[in-house]
Amino acid sequence: MYKLNNISFSYTKPILENITLNIQKDKFYSIVGPNGVGKTTLLLLLAGLLKPKSGNILLENKPIDFYSKKQLAKKISLVSQERIFFDYTVYEIVSMGRYPHKKRFYFSIQDCIKIDQAIEICGLSHFKNESILKLSSGEYQRVLIARSLAQDTPILLLDEAFSNLDLKYILTILDALISLNKTIISVFHDLRLARLADYTIFLKNAKIYKIISKSEPISPVFLEQFYEIETSQFYNIKNFALI
Numbered sequence: 001m002y003k004l005n006n007i008s009f010s011y012t013k014p015i016l017e018n019i020t021l022n023i024q025k026d027k028f029y030s031i032v033g034p035n036g037v038g039k040t041t042l043l044l045l046l047a048g049l050l051k052p053k054s055g056n057i058l059l060e061n062k063p064i065d066f067y068s069k070k071q072l073a074k075k076i077s078l079v080s081q082e083r084i085f086f087d088y089t090v091y092e093i094v095s096m097g098r099y100p101h102k103k104r105f106y107f108s109i110q111d112c113i114k115i116d117q118a119i120e121i122c123g124l125s126h127f128k129n130e131s132i133l134k135l136s137s138g139e140y141q142r143v144l145i146a147r148s149l150a151q152d153t154p155i156l157l158l159d160e161a162f163s164n165l166d167l168k169y170i171l172t173i174l175d176a177l178i179s180l181n182k183t184i185i186s187v188f189h190d191l192r193l194a195r196l197a198d199y200t201i202f203l204k205n206a207k208i209y210k211i212i213s214k215s216e217p218i219s220p221v222f223l224e225q226f227y228e229i230e231t232s233q234f235y236n237i238k239n240f241a242l243i
């Protein structure tokens with residue numbers, strides 16, 4: 001699906017250096033790593049919103065900048081940590097997911113079905129006419145996920161999209177996303193969620209430190225080395241090395 005060939009990216013200082021990575025179609029990848037390591041930056045590169053300083057990104061064997069913005073919006077949706085401060089309703093925000101698909105000025109029946117399905121999956125039906133400004137942070141995150149679902153793209157990029165959701169919605173929405181057979185790439189800080197993915201990409205010091213598949217165990221020693229933490233009497237690192 002994606003091929004990243006030796007890409008590097010810097011703002012003022014280098015953030016990602018010589019990253020080479022193959023992302024397979026319809027697989028679920030998680031990205032974890034310390035604060036500021038470049039996880040969001042990597043998602044923005046995959047979304048085509050940032051350009052690598054060197055190296056290239058191929059999407060379905062073509063350079064990502066070969067695609068127009070509209071073509072990319074039909075292929076990739078991104079749930080970022082954006083905050084919208086305008087007084088839109090839940091329904092209006094979720095509908096925006098259909099903009100890349102809209103043929104004329106109005107939504108087709110197919111568009112309306114996709115919007116309603118996304119609202120249903122994210123448990124938003126009973127307040128779809130509410131202003132997004134009145135929502136809790138978890139409800140608001142569900143609206144952004146629903147907009148992405150309505151966009152109905154084969155690739156879904158998620159940046160800490162579940163951080164404010166309660167366990168019921170984390171599991172039901174993740175379950176729904178996985179059953180849709182999309183290529184999912186999601187940033188997590190919660191390792192228990194990250195390990196639900198087919199592959200977990202550990203980023204550290206601007207590089208891919210390790211990629212671990214779902215079936216491979218993660219040892220407490222690995223986590224201590226990766227996060228540079230000492231064992232403590234307060235917590236047991238084994239509790240974080242789940243699955």
Ligand SMILES: Nc1ncnc2c1ncn2[C@@H]1O[C@H](COP(=O)(O)OP(=O)(O)OP(=O)(O)O)[C@@H](O)[C@H]1O
Pocket residue numbers: 011012015033034035036037038039040041042
């Ligand atoms: N627009 C920008 N201009 C300059 N530096 C930036 C910009 N955006 C991010 N950075 C810096 O790039 C680095 C990587 O940021 P990024 O948001 O990708 O990290 P992250 O791994 O997602 O972090 P976190 O876990 O804290 O969300 C950070 O040091 C950040 O300060």
